[in-house]
Amino acid sequence: MSYDGESFSDVRGFDLSGAPDDTRFIIGDLQIGVTYRDQYLLVNYDPQAPQRTGFRGVPTFEPDPGWVLRGRLDRYAAPKSVDFDTVGTDKSTYTSPGVITFTHAGREHTLTPTSSPSGMVVVFADATSGVTTYGACRSLSVPEPDQDGTVVLDFNRALNLPCAFSGMPVCPVAPAGNRLPFAVEAGEKTPHSQQH
Template structure:
């Protein structure tokens, strides 16, 4: 059953996380590091990367706080693993140091960024039980590495896919390649559909899926299909769906094109 009140609570919490003072709406730039030191207008220090990882050289009077300790001068963040990062604090800003698509990046987050301060929520379809769909999880036996594109041209992401989910919409058999979710057993799918670029964001949406039951049954609640950060900001490196996840139906459920994207379209 689909409880509209539960959906409203879930969506309100999703919007709250999105509007966090140091969330994606607070990002003010996306900077790819090289072996040549670079300074950025929205972060202290001169930044570079190499075989030993990310390094920042802080000038006199510049400081960062890393893991609660104040650092000055030259500081090494070390070699970062893919999709990991370290947050360094500078005043009321957080300087995200991360690895995405094989590249070391610096992504400052300032709470007073207009994209965040003017945020007014995310438009979405009214939730309906019609878009709570039963599916069947089909494991692939050996998990496979799937390479997908990214919102940033020239960037690629690699995700492990343990299988796919098969389901049916209005008599049409469909399937989604799924990736491992945040917690053990959880899954998620990146997809587009016939609403993409019309009423929903063109590049992608994401759907979290609870672990399959003992018989492999899963529930696809498309009312909870969400935008990725790239729907709001050009400073996100979001993954794109694999080609097979372009659904030939209109999924009129979940989040729509953000107000922020419509304002600049």
């Protein structure tokens, strides 16, 4: 196997306490991912797995400019730690820069985003969750706000998280405040592999 550019065939021990999430060990065509979520999790990545070779894409709603909404990020005085329940373990802790407020159908709603390298991510559920979209949540990348705090929520870009495709990954679940009371008929639907 190999790890971090070094190949070996003897028994090795590794201190992964400071390693990045989803550290990969390579064994031939296989990769073994090591993730820590209150316990170590091992995930097998097999390029010949039937789920991969038989993948038929992801169904989506038709793009609709009506689902491109403007909102406002109200920043906290300092970023806050927020705990989300997860699919697979108890909780995961993220950093949130503030609260996004937006209006849909004449009513005001709020979402708690988490920080990401490219801006923010909102993990949300809505009235389609568990019906036409994956039940736990979907995610939406939100670019950094304008100077006045304006953000664009393009729900056409709502994506399934890895747990929608397999029971192995650990993914956050939309917190209560990110459960929208209306149907967001935009973005990705439930993957074919999960449909009955």
